[in-house]
Every structure is written in structure tokens, then in C-alpha cells.
Amino acid sequence: MKRRSFIKDLIAGAVATTVLNSASVEAAFAPQMGQRYLRPPGSLPEKEFEERCIRCGQCGEVCPNRCIEYFNVENGVDSFNTPYITPRSKACILCMKCGDVCPTGAIKPLQRTAEDIIGFVRMGKARVEKALCLSYQGKTCGVCYRACPLQDVAIKVQLLEQPVVLEACVGCGLCERSCIQLPQAIKIVPDHIRAVS
Amino acid sequence: MTENIKPFFLWRHLNKIRWLVLSLVFFMLIFLPFAHVYQTYVASFSYDLLDPSEKQLYNFMEMITSPFINDPALDLDAIKGNTWSGNFFGYKISDPLAVVGQISASLTIYWPFVITGLIPIVLTIIFGRFFCGWICPATFLYELNTNLSLSLQRIGIKAGKKHFDRRLKYVVLTVGLIVSALTGAVLVSMIYPPAIIGREIYFAIALGGFGAGLLFFILTLLFDLLVARRGFCRYVCPGGALYSLLGHFRIFRIKRIVENCNDCAKCNAVCEFGLDPLRDNFGQECNNCTACIAVCPTDALTFNIKIKDEENQGPGHLGRAYLKNNQ
Numbered sequence A: 001m002k003r004r005s006f007i008k009d010l011i012a013g014a015v016a017t018t019v020l021n022s023a024s025v026e027a028a029f030a031p032q033m034g035q036r037y038l039r040p041p042g043s044l045p046e047k048e049f050e051e052r053c054i055r056c057g058q059c060g061e062v063c064p065n066r067c068i069e070y071f072n073v074e075n076g077v078d079s080f081n082t083p084y085i086t087p088r089s090k091a092c093i094l095c096m097k098c099g100d101v102c103p104t105g106a107i108k109p110l111q112r113t114a115e116d117i118i119g120f121v122r123m124g125k126a127r128v129e130k131a132l133c134l135s136y137q138g139k140t141c142g143v144c145y146r147a148c149p150l151q152d153v154a155i156k157v158q159l160l161e162q163p164v165v166l167e168a169c170v171g172c173g174l175c176e177r178s179c180i181q182l183p184q185a186i187k188i189v190p191d192h193i194r195a196v197s
Numbered sequence B: 001m002t003e004n005i006k007p008f009f010l011w012r013h014l015n016k017i018r019w020l021v022l023s024l025v026f027f028m029l030i031f032l033p034f035a036h037v038y039q040t041y042v043a044s045f046s047y048d049l050l051d052p053s054e055k056q057l058y059n060f061m062e063m064i065t066s067p068f069i070n071d072p073a074l075d076l077d078a079i080k081g082n083t084w085s086g087n088f089f090g091y092k093i094s095d096p097l098a099v100v101g102q103i104s105a106s107l108t109i110y111w112p113f114v115i116t117g118l119i120p121i122v123l124t125i126i127f128g129r130f131f132c133g134w135i136c137p138a139t140f141l142y143e144l145n146t147n148l149s150l151s152l153q154r155i156g157i158k159a160g161k162k163h164f165d166r167r168l169k170y171v172v173l174t175v176g177l178i179v180s181a182l183t184g185a186v187l188v189s190m191i192y193p194p195a196i197i198g199r200e201i202y203f204a205i206a207l208g209g210f211g212a213g214l215l216f217f218i219l220t221l222l223f224d225l226l227v228a229r230r231g232f233c234r235y236v237c238p239g240g241a242l243y244s245l246l247g248h249f250r251i252f253r254i255k256r257i258v259e260n261c262n263d264c265a266k267c268n269a270v271c272e273f274g275l276d277p278l279r280d281n282f283g284q285e286c287n288n289c290t291a292c293i294a295v296c297p298t299d300a301l302t303f304n305i306k307i308k309d310e311e312n313q314g315p316g317h318l319g320r321a322y323l324k325n326n327q
Helices: A003-029 A046-052 A058-062 A097-101 A114-120 A143-147 A174-178 A191-196 B009-043 B052-065 B072-078 B096-106 B111-116 B118-127 B130-134 B137-154 B168-183 B193-206 B213-226 B231-236 B238-249 B266-270 B291-295 B320-325
Strands: A068-070 A083-085 A124-128 A155-157 A163-165 A186-190 B079-081 B085-088 B091-094 B252-256 B301-305
Touching: A046 B096, A058 A068, A058 A097, A058 B009, A058 B079, A058 B085, A058 B193, A124 A163, A124 A191, A143 A155, A143 A174, A174 A186, A186 A191, B009 B052, B009 B072, B009 B079, B009 B130, B009 B137, B009 B193, B009 B291, B009 B301, B052 B072, B072 B079, B091 B096, B091 B111, B091 B118, B096 B111, B096 B118, B096 B168, B096 B238, B111 B118, B118 B130, B118 B238, B130 B238, B137 B193, B137 B213, B137 B231, B168 B231, B168 B238, B193 B213, B213 B231, B231 B238, B266 B291, B291 B301
Parallel strands: none
Antiparallel strands: A068 A083, A124 A186, A155 A163, B079 B085, B085 B091, B252 B301
């Protein structure tokens, strides 16, 4: 190989890797809507939440279930160190302590009563995948119904324990946490994703 | 003679008390996440299901907290948070930079949150940049880092001698607030070491690993060690800039008693912020850390209640320059 062509190849390779790398860097910093996460109960809508939250970490520090985790840069720089909940790994038990402790009102302070929770908590909404759900496949299960903190208000069961999600579902994720199917037959669709689609 | 001008004896020992306070704050930042983990174990009634190491933690925390509380799941909630924003027995206290950053991010004022920043703002107007010297958990590490750089110098590595313009940090504060307003996220919290340390210690203890903030903090430590001594606090920190502005007319100031001074310049050497106590040049950046009072061999530095520094009082009356001129 001639020296000139070798240098050309070298430069072309360097340019190609730089372009590829910058593309992957951009992908790393862009919000990935494929990631499904919930904000703590009583949070403001997504955009307002990011404006209000000062990233003090007190909501996680007061959570008795330790379900609140914090983003690094994987969800974009805007939500760096903001709290989120992954319902499959650990779901919210709606104790409402994080709202009490939040200094900025990014998580609204709410009473732990059914009226407050049904009225103001908007984390998401459960959705049943009938093709996966055991009860819809002829076996009786009903685990999600029994895990729900708002039984017969947010979820009800039909014949053979077939679950039906009602309007009052707040999206705490306890049904998704408890679902015995893999992949889960009942999943929470977060409010910020529902608002987009 | 001027034998009667002596500073109040306690001022000399304030530096030790300051270190005690700094250590206490740092200890609390480590203790609170452990207390939180212990609380979650208690709340889930899961003692029998814990790992042996988790059981050890449970037993230890029970041993040290049980004399003070009845119900760990509820009573340990009394103190939560970190120096960025905390909860003390129901009273919320937040950093003024958090208040300013949040206002600029959302461009609206949420009054309950502004009220939480009121006590620190009033204290800063009275005592100046005292947070930086007395409470900030980053100061605890930065001052140890300064000692490390001194030992590096002892073995011959000359580093950390660069000087920049002190006004750089006001630029950082302004740009940080503008970027916060543009992106709609409190981005000043990403470059503010006390907020980073509070979060990262919690992440490491309760969530099982440090986050990206630790990398930034290590970079600031290296900057201090290799480029400029206490450089981050002096030239970059946005919180320090805000406190300096608030403390411009502080009432509690350090003052040189010119009759006792012998121009030894130990105060200038010990000043972490590179100020000039020897020529009465404290300015708004002084954080009242009292290191200069503690080091002064002739008791020539004391506190003064006044909203302006003294004009340059000239060479000290025990110094060679003054004695030669007044013989």
C-alpha cells in the first residue's frame, strides 16, 4: 500500500468513527421514550416536574419502600438526578410521604385518603394484555386484583378472575409488580407517555 | 501601651469548633442514608429475611438509635435531606441557590419554597459567606485536599499555584441561571459540590452505587490539587458567588488590630481563599472561617460588627517597617 492511500484511509476511518461516536453520544443524551418509568405519586406533569424539582433526593430518602430511584444521564440531561419508579422492580405503596417532604411542590403534598389519591395522583394507568393474561387464557389467577390498593375502585374482576382496569386507576404499579406472567400481562402506561401518544 | 486591646478569647478557638461542625455535618450526611435503609427494614418487618450483613446494619442502627426514639419507621423521619435542602423536625430549609435556580428554571415563584430559603438568606446577609466555611460538606473534603497539596509540595511537586480572576464565578452563576431558564431544569444543581455530595452519598449507601456527579466532584478535587488551591470555591462555584453577593454588606467581619500586628503574614499564608488580611483586604469573599484568627501569633485579628472593612491601616505597629519609620 502506498503511503498516500494509507493516510487517506486513515483519515477516512477517523472521520467515520468520529461521526459514529457523535451520533451515539447524541443518542445517549436524547430522552429515550422507550424507557418506561413513573414519577412519584402526586407529581406535576412531566415538563413542570422537571422545572420544579431541585434534585435534593429527599423523596427517595423518605420512601419506606425504597422504590424511588434517580436518573443519571440516560433519560436526557434535563431529568438528571430526578426521581423515578420502575414498577416491575419495586412499586409505589401510595404512602404519600414523598409529597410531604418535597420542598418545591414538584410532588404535591396529599393526604393518604382514597379521595386525595384517586383525585390527584396521576402516575399512569394499568393496561391488561389479554393475550398474555392467564385469566383470559382459561386459567384463574387474580393476583393483580388482590395486589391492588384500590380494589373494585381501580380494578375489578369478571368471571374466572379476568381483570378489568377502571377509570380510577392511579398507576401505582403494584399489579405489575405482582403479575406472575413473564413478560407481565398487566403493565402501567405512564401518564407522560399517554399524554404524548 | 496598647495592652488592653485583646480579642475575645473564644475567637482563637472558633477554628476548632468549625472543624467540629463540618465533621458533624459530614457525619450526618453519611448517617441519614443508613438510617433510611434501617427504616425500610423496620417498615417491611423483614428481619428474618435479611442477609447477615444487612442484619449487622440493622442491629447496629437499632443500638445507636433506640435510646432516642420509640418507633424508627416514623421517628427517624424527623431529620431528612442534605445541605442542599433538608427537613428538620417539620421545618424545611433550602439552599438560597436552590431557590434562585428553581425560580429561574420555572420562571414562576412558588412562595412556600422561597420561604424555606429565608433563614439561610438572612444568616448570609449577617454572616456573609459562612456556609462555605462552616457547613458545606465539600469544604470538609476541599480543606483536606489542601493539606494533601501541601504534602505534595513538601516532596517537591509544585502544583496549584495558578491564579484566575475571582469574578469568573459570577459569570458561572449568571450563565448557569440563564441555561436553567432556557432548558427548564435546575442545572445549577449539577455543578454545585454540596448538592452533588449530598446526593452521591445517598446513592452510594441506599441505591448501591455512585452516579455521574461523583466524576464531576473528583475533577474539581483534581483541579484544586493540581491547578489552583481551593480553585473551585474561589473561581467557579455558583453558590459561592451567590453567597458573596448576599454577604457584600455583612455585619460580622474580621478586622485587624493594627497595634498588635507584626506583619508576619501568616494570615495571608493560611487563608484558604487567598485573601489579604495583612492589608485589611477581606472583601465579600471572606467566609469567616477564622483560620487567620487561630494562626495569628500576636492576637491581632478579631471580629468586628460593621458593614464595611477598615481602610488599609498600614504596617502593623509591632512590625519592622513601622518601628523603623517611628523611631
